[in-house]
Amino acid sequence: MGLLDRNEKLFYSVVRKYVEQIMPLVYTPVVGLACQNFGLIYRRPRGIFITIHDKGHVYEVLKNWPETDVRVIVVTDGERILGLGDQGACGMGIPIGKLSLYTALAGIKPHQCLPITIDVGTNNESHLKDPLYIGLRQNRVRGQEYDDLIEEFMTAVVQRFGQNTLIQFEDFGNSNAFRLLEKYRNGYCTFNDDIQGTASVAVAGLLATLRRRRGEPRHRSAVRDGHGSGGHPQEEARKKIWMVDSRGLIVKDRPEGGVSGDKVHYAHEHEPIKALADVVKTVKPSILIGAAAIGGAFTTEILQEMAKNNKRPIIFALSNPTSKAECTAEQAYTATNGTAIFASGSPFDPVTINGKTFHPGQGNNSYIFPGVGLAAVCAGIRTIGEDHFLIAAEALANLVNEEDLQKGSIYPPLSTITECSVKIATKIISYSYKKGNVSVYPEPKDKEEFVRAQMYNTNYQSALPSIYSFPKL
Numbered sequence: 001m002g003l004l005d006r007n008e009k010l011f012y013s014v015v016r017k018y019v020e021q022i023m024p025l026v027y028t029p030v031v032g033l034a035c036q037n038f039g040l041i042y043r044r045p046r047g048i049f050i051t052i053h054d055k056g057h058v059y060e061v062l063k064n065w066p067e068t069d070v071r072v073i074v075v076t077d078g079e080r081i082l083g084l085g086d087q088g089a090c091g092m093g094i095p096i097g098k099l100s101l102y103t104a105l106a107g108i109k110p111h112q113c114l115p116i117t118i119d120v121g122t123n124n125e126s127h128l129k130d131p132l133y134i135g136l137r138q139n140r141v142r143g144q145e146y147d148d149l150i151e152e153f154m155t156a157v158v159q160r161f162g163q164n165t166l167i168q169f170e171d172f173g174n175s176n177a178f179r180l181l182e183k184y185r186n187g188y189c190t191f192n193d194d195i196q197g198t199a200s201v202a203v204a205g206l207l208a209t210l211r212r213r214r215g216e217p218r219h220r221s222a223v224r225d226g227h228g229s230g231g232h233p234q235e236e237a238r239k240k241i242w243m244v245d246s247r248g249l250i251v252k253d254r255p256e257g258g259v260s261g262d263k264v265h266y267a268h269e270h271e272p273i274k275a276l277a278d279v280v281k282t283v284k285p286s287i288l289i290g291a292a293a294i295g296g297a298f299t300t301e302i303l304q305e306m307a308k309n310n311k312r313p314i315i316f317a318l319s320n321p322t323s324k325a326e327c328t329a330e331q332a333y334t335a336t337n338g339t340a341i342f343a344s345g346s347p348f349d350p351v352t353i354n355g356k357t358f359h360p361g362q363g364n365n366s367y368i369f370p371g372v373g374l375a376a377v378c379a380g381i382r383t384i385g386e387d388h389f390l391i392a393a394e395a396l397a398n399l400v401n402e403e404d405l406q407k408g409s410i411y412p413p414l415s416t417i418t419e420c421s422v423k424i425a426t427k428i429i430s431y432s433y434k435k436g437n438v439s440v441y442p443e444p445k446d447k448e449e450f451v452r453a454q455m456y457n458t459n460y461q462s463a464l465p466s467i468y469s470f471p472k473l
Helices: 002-006 008-017 019-026 030-036 060-062 088-105 124-127 143-163 176-185 193-212 235-238 261-266 274-281 302-307 329-335 369-379 384-398 402-404 412-434 448-454
Strands: 048-051 072-076 114-121 166-169 191-192 222-223 241-245 289-292 314-317 340-342 349-351 356-358
Touching: 002 008, 008 088, 008 241, 019 030, 019 088, 030 088, 030 241, 048 060, 060 143, 072 088, 072 143, 072 369, 088 114, 088 369, 088 412, 114 143, 143 176, 166 176, 166 193, 166 369, 176 191, 176 412, 191 193, 191 241, 191 412, 193 314, 193 384, 222 274, 222 384, 235 241, 241 261, 241 274, 261 340, 274 402, 329 340, 329 349, 369 412, 369 448, 384 412
Parallel strands: 048 114, 072 114, 072 166, 166 191, 222 241, 222 289, 289 314, 314 340
Antiparallel strands: 349 356
């Protein structure tokens, strides 16, 4: 971050060139540690903090931001930071990290990015007792007062920066995330990355697994441990998806705690089962997806049961940061004797089993959200729906080549992620023009060239004579 202060272009040039080494520092897993210690490492503001006490004056607060051409806002209220829970105002590390990836991986110009944290308090007692905590020292405000602040914020963003400003919701608690998405998705250019981005990258991975499993039986069913923020709304998919939450298998007429909200759509006619291991033994799924942020939830017993029931079991341990991953790559490959098709939310090193080296794919949202955002900025997309994220998933899956699959990865190499963003943005823009869901006209003939022309350039091009030689970054 010191380099960013001294030389913005050099910072993004380094991140883009060494993305595999740098991304874990600006995103998961290090960003989680940064949020937990944000008060300690805080040096100066990098974005805007809007507190509950700013109600009635949010527009004036936004006017204090010196840049007027803001096109992408990542906003959090810090209640559900990765799998680390309520971090309050310290959650600002997430919008900062996400927007740095928007620039490095999708070429969104730095001055067009604005990180925002809405501070309504925190229920994290360790933060409240920490003398270095930077936020409001009070418990979270909820209810109508909270909703009124969010409504004022959304209205103020459009008033200050325009209707086409992309507002990305990030790490809101589940009780707010779904309902805020439903409330604003049809009237604003907005999406929730935890809901739609996570689902999209998971679908992309599953589409890629179909190519690895050619000639094998089709997926019988999928068990998803943790009814969090990513989901599949289609009726046919629901019949094959078995959800597990903190009270066990989600079934109709569940005696303990019942089933409410969006969980109802995934409730099966089945007897209650408490333990995940027993669910796997009973349902015998071909796919096991973890999103519960419970480290080690996929035990050796569960992984071996998956291998027992499937020639190529699919294991997605998607929770972040690394400490919250349901299992490690080594555990997955070892327990299944190298037969697992594995992906994780955080990076893991290659694993060698029986003389073969596997390169686990990182099912990270950074494959998806930069490209979606780039499309929205370039074409002025008015609203973003599930159809856009399905297109993004299909585009990403098509970028996985046979060499990637042979190495055990169902995602393209991280080193190619900028190209992935361009390809995804191009597909989404083409679709959006067909649907008439854009505000930028005339329609460009070459969509990919149109996208590349608007991207932030991190390359250094010397104007000196060729007799001078400079080392590459």
